[in-house]
Amino acid sequence: MTTLKQCPCGEVPDSLHVECPSRAKWGTVSGACCSEWAIEFRNQYETDPDKILKLATKAWNAAPRGAHD
Numbered sequence: 001m002t003t004l005k006q007c008p009c010g011e012v013p014d015s016l017h018v019e020c021p022s023r024a025k026w027g028t029v030s031g032a033c034c035s036e037w038a039i040e041f042r043n044q045y046e047t048d049p050d051k052i053l054k055l056a057t058k059a060w061n062a063a064p065r066g067a068h069d
């Protein structure tokens with residue numbers, strides 16, 4: 001798995017929780033550390049779990065985390 005960026009809670013999650021109904025346009029991803037900070041990501045109607053995780057990870061790492069991002 002790609003290295004994950006730090007969660008706003010201060011921890012670096014060792015995995016992500018991904019919620020995405022089958023063939024959904026959008027999904028939600030949160031860190032396994034606190035599950036309090038979540039972002040939406042564009043799933044592009046994907047059905048392959050590996051591709052969904054890749055899209056979710058990319059969105060997690062790209063999300064702004066504060067005034068310096």
